[in-house]
Amino acid sequence: LSPEPTSLLQGTLDLLILKSLIAGEMHGLGISRRIQQITSGTFAVKPGSLFPALHRMEEEGWISSFWGDSENNRRAKYYRLTKPGLKQLQVETKRWGRISWAIAQALEAS
């Protein structure tokens, strides 16, 4: 296991899920592993956070779900990005850019 995964910041989880779904439709475990991969193991999303987030985002209409077969022929629930979801991703990305710039500025100040 990777050393001490940083706990996810509030609000970043949505962004990471949206971002990981850009690559295409995915089931819960897939999303979890994808996030681990794109953050080089910095973030490990536990199912206890992942599933509530997925269901909430589906209710917001950012993602949609359907049942399909997994790589080893198990039934799994797949999620895909919707048009509002894509828009939300852009909004969140911009917001995150502002925040990280601001934090960086704050840390560089002496």
Place this chain on the structure above:
Amino acid sequence: MPLFVKARSFLRNLFLSRRVEADLDQEVHSHLEMLIAENIRAGMPPHEAQRAARIELGGVEQVKEQVRDSRTGAFLDSLLQDFRFALRQLRRSPGFALTAVLILALGIAANVIVFGVLQALVLRQLDVPHADQVMTLQPKDGGPFVSNPEMRDVRDDNTVFSAVAAYEFQDFGLEANGVTRPVWGCAVSGQYFEVVGIKPFLGRLLGRDDDDHPGASDAAVISWSAWQSDFGGDPNVVGTMVRINKHPYTIVGVTQEGFHGTEKIAQLDIFVPMANEASLDGFSWLESRSYRNLFSVVRMKDGVTMPQVQAELNTITARIARQYPKEEEGLALKVARPGMIGDFIGGPARGFLAGVMGLAGIVLLAACANLGSLFAARTADRAREIAIRMAIGSSRWRVLRQLLVEAFVISILGGACACGLAWMALTGLAGWHPPTRYPLNLLFAMPQPSLILMAFLISVLAGVVFGLMPLRQIFKTDPNEAIKSGGSQTSAGRRWALRDVLLAAQIALCCVTVTAAFVSLRGLGKALTMDLGFNPKNALLTQFDLSQAAYTGDAADHFQRQLLERTSQIPGVEAAGYANTTPLSGDASVAAVFSQQSADFRPSNKAFEIYYYDVSPGYLAASGTPLLAGRDVSFTDTVKTPPVAIVNQEFARRLFHSEHAVGRYFKNGDGVSIQIAGIVADGKYFTTSEDQEPAAFFPISQKANTSTALIVRTRRDTADMVAAIRGVILDLDRAVPIRELGPWNNQLALSFFPIQVATVALGIFGAFGLLLSIAGTFGLASYTVSKRLRELSIRVALGAQAKQILSAALGRMLILLASGSVVGMLLGMAASRLLSAIVYQASVQDPFVLAAVAFTTVLTGALSVAGPVRRVLHADPATLLREQ
């Protein structure tokens, strides 16, 4: 768009919850399986792979619960769960649920019923267009009556009213289709229907032209209900000829449905122009300023304020008083709300209803205190359950919400039952016909849908009040402690708990209602046995007005004498006599009395005012009015002989400071000297609760009157005698409409009506208060005993005496009972002062009342702790200690 998506998922969560649940379950399980498969691929042994996967997942149920919490409508969902749990809890303890619902139902019903009557009588406006502009004018002090010239002056001089009208209640002899029946109606002045502002259902209403001068019009308007009942809803009723008091009238219109005059409690069925009153009444009062017999009703112009109205009234009345100093001295009018004869009945009724509303509130508060302590005890019993729920992560708020939901369910159930009860009671009241010849109409009490809202609001409020009582207990709960001590707090019944205070408060409140009930019961008892100054037992009363059969002056006198002569000959008649009206009949004539030395007959110079009656010889004997000195009136007292009067003791005392008044003189308002011929015993004249009033009886042969009240004292069976009297009257003239014929007591029932209503209302509250205090005391006593039974049985085993055990177990209960009762009785005494206004001689210092309240309190206290006491004394230590 997102809103639509959200709404869709909300509805899906709500209605397809089973499918949503199955979906979630499958998703989490498939996730788990994929994790296991991944671990196996990574080379773990199957057993180890499963364990690692489960650890990473963190528990299937927990994940599912977290998802549920994040859903739209999660709050509603868990609330629904709370409701289901609450219902299950109540089903598990039906005794508790039933008691709680019943207590609350009674408490809320009392409030809703009283509020219903209050709303109908006081809060709701008359059912006419723009009712907020309709007001009534009445003298600032004294009765509600005004005279016709006064109203005419106000009508002609004011700038603030768009219409001013006066009216008089009258019972008419209505002859239609060959039958004469007595009908209550109104003689109304020209602008009456302008003030009222209603539309006719058929034809037209009366207007200014109809009232222009005597005989201007023979038009009559009937009410919708009279049209239905007396004319069978005949669509061609307009134009029908009828005879009113023998005079021909034409029905020109029917009022709209629901209109029955401008007094809420009266059902008036016919309206005729007031200009014709001389022909209807037999004498004219239209131009008399001092003959005040009219009610008034006015409509204010748009945008006129009350101070403006009052200022203008003051100017007008001051001018009238200057112009007519003899009749109008000190005239002052005020504006009052219409519908209850202004402030005359409205004032006392409002006061009484406010008092009863207060009592109802007290009862509800006591019920809440009762339920609160029940809830507190229940919460204490459930300490273990609550502790476990907190231990596994339930928030205090969630636990509190659960208890509140339970309280809410009980209060809503109670409120629903209360609604049903109140509905039945009010419908019953509306359909009830009080024993009276007056056209009382209680339809106003018909329950309105708004009462449901009221019941709901009261229920929710009550639910919150008693539901929040265990609040402190919950926030104090330490899961660790509660579970260790096994849920039975050893401290129960040792420290003073909230429920102890609640019990004392509740007993105090119930004591108030009990005291009020006893005070009014005592008052009723006194009223029923009090000396009325006459004896209505074994006496028959016959009432009619000869003007309704077109008799006047001498003709009426002749008829009455014949009637008296022939009635006296009926076998079984002990005494007979007649008068214009009788005491406590509801109508009373009032006149000013001046001393013999007076030369100035302005009202302010009067000695006092008296109730007076015009009576025939034999009336005093027939009515059982004791003649203490002097002589009865005689038919030899005529207009040609000097005027005489018989006065009561109070009259003599006030005028001469002595009861030896026979042969002395006084003067009436016209300055005529009248000699006192006899003295009769004091009595009651207008109401049973009045202070002693002076009264006088004048010979009717000196002042003929068409209004006739025949009193016959009889030894014979009532029904026979009624038939015989009716026969005599009809034999003399078939056209006389008999208003009333029956035992005198029947008519007097109306006089005792208010006090009976008061007693019944207060009695119900008293009984309910007792019930509550028994339930509360019993509940807490048995709870305390059951909590401490183990400890007590150890004491018994160690040799404690019964007395010691009792004082240990229930000593505190007795302190609570005693202190609660004392406080309650003091409060009750303070509150009962208000009662003296309605209830005759209702005194709180009455030793009978005090003893009765004390006795009742002790008795109920003893009754309610008897069960628990038995349980303590019969406790068998051996069995008990083995069991626990």
